[in-house]
Amino acid sequence: MSQMPKIFIDGEYGTTGLGIRQRLGNLPVQVCSIPVEQRHDMKKRLDMMAQVDLVVLCLPDDASRESVAAIQSLSGHHPKVLDASTAFRTHPDWVYGFAELDLGQAEKIKSAPLVANPGCYSSGAIALLHPLVKAGIIAQDYPLTINAVSGYSGGGKQMIASYEVTKDAPPFMLYGLSLQHKHLPEIVHYAGLSREPIFVPSVGNFAQGMIVSVPLHIDTLSNDADVSDIRLCLKHHYETAEFVRFMKDQPAKLAGDMLAHTDQMELHIHTNERKDMVVLTATFDNLGKGASGAAIQNIRLMLGV
Numbered sequence: 001m002s003q004m005p006k007i008f009i010d011g012e013y014g015t016t017g018l019g020i021r022q023r024l025g026n027l028p029v030q031v032c033s034i035p036v037e038q039r040h041d042m043k044k045r046l047d048m049m050a051q052v053d054l055v056v057l058c059l060p061d062d063a064s065r066e067s068v069a070a071i072q073s074l075s076g077h078h079p080k081v082l083d084a085s086t087a088f089r090t091h092p093d094w095v096y097g098f099a100e101l102d103l104g105q106a107e108k109i110k111s112a113p114l115v116a117n118p119g120c121y122s123s124g125a126i127a128l129l130h131p132l133v134k135a136g137i138i139a140q141d142y143p144l145t146i147n148a149v150s151g152y153s154g155g156g157k158q159m160i161a162s163y164e165v166t167k168d169a170p171p172f173m174l175y176g177l178s179l180q181h182k183h184l185p186e187i188v189h190y191a192g193l194s195r196e197p198i199f200v201p202s203v204g205n206f207a208q209g210m211i212v213s214v215p216l217h218i219d220t221l222s223n224d225a226d227v228s229d230i231r232l233c234l235k236h237h238y239e240t241a242e243f244v245r246f247m248k249d250q251p252a253k254l255a256g257d258m259l260a261h262t263d264q265m266e267l268h269i270h271t272n273e274r275k276d277m278v279v280l281t282a283t284f285d286n287l288g289k290g291a292s293g294a295a296i297q298n299i300r301l302m303l304g305v
């Protein structure tokens with residue numbers, strides 16, 4: 001019997017790490033762990049990295065960079081790396097881990113030594129925008145606005161504690177109001193834009209879930225495109241996708257936690273009777289398709305399991 005591939009999750013005791021660990025229970029892989037009190041011990045972590053086929057980094061950006069440098073300093077064996085942080089998402093040596101981006105992206109992920117797991121908001125924005133920009137429906141320099149709301153687990157252990165332990169967080173807040181959120185570079189890059197969108201993220205008092213929405217005036221689209229062109233384009237792009245579904249219905253309301261505890265993303269088009277404006281939405285779990293669920297998709301591709 002061939003040996004099961006080995007995985008080490010650096011940051012396995014954090015929010016994303018725990019989510020990945022839980023989901024790995026269903027896969028034929030061997031998870032190699034270090035005790036929680038050794039989670040900051042680089043020597044112990046590096047010993048583990050030297051023995052495994054895949055290292056999954058679930059760390060803050062600087063700690064991810066440090067781990068990648070340590071892995072690259074290993075002599076001999078180099079494990080594959082999947083990074084959940086923002087550090088390498090637009091780096092030319094890394095493949096972007098959004099398998100639904102284009103035909104061929106899953107194959108790239110399969111053979112890549114270095115894969116960057118997408119940001120949560122970015123996953124929704126890119127899922128909506130990339131096919132429409134590629135089809136010439138939205139111009140690359142279109143003055144886009146992206147609004148989004150996340151469950152508070154999106155802010156990691158600290159934000160979870162502020163909602164659940166100290167309870168000093170507001171029921172709803174806009175943030176990122178300096179309009180330079182860390183996900184903008186990957187959104188611009190993988191949606192294929194030449195003009196940076198205005199991105200307004202927010203957090204609500206619910207643990208898991210996310211809605212990313214993009215409003216568009218139809219008469220500002222390219223090539224005389226209308227609502228049916230948007231619908232056809234998104235429907236066609238996601239026809240065979242397992243985790244991203246284009247939805248035909250137009251619900252009057254969307255709940256932020258509608259897809260909590262799933263790894264699915266649902267895309268909707270909301271329009272009016274005149275069909276002169278639309279709001280595109282992507283709904284998913286920030287910890288599911290927005291983090292750990294997407295990581296599992298990538299792990300399966302990278303290890304062939």
Ligand SMILES: NC(=O)C1=CN([C@@H]2O[C@H](COP(=O)(O)OP(=O)(O)OC[C@H]3O[C@@H](n4cnc5c(N)ncnc54)[C@H](OP(=O)(O)O)[C@@H]3O)[C@@H](O)[C@H]2O)C=CC1
Nearest residue numbers: 011013014015016040058059060063084085154156157291
């Ligand atoms: N939460 C989310 O929805 C998403 C998160 N991500 C990304 O995943 C990564 C992890 O985020 P998240 O799980 O939310 O964060 P958490 O704060 O919940 O967990 C981070 C973990 O990393 C550990 N850690 C921090 N610094 C170091 C270090 N220098 N060396 C070793 N271990 C360290 C922490 O240990 P300690 O307990 O000591 O703090 C903690 O266990 C981040 O880059 C984040 O941006 C990506 C998509 C979505």
Ligand SMILES: CC(=O)N[C@@H](CCC(=O)OP(=O)(O)O)C(=O)O
Nearest residue numbers: 085086118119120150154155203
């Ligand atoms: C609610 C909240 O704070 N969300 C985080 C994004 C989630 C996350 O950790 O982003 P990455 O996917 O890039 O790692 C933020 O806005 O910084």
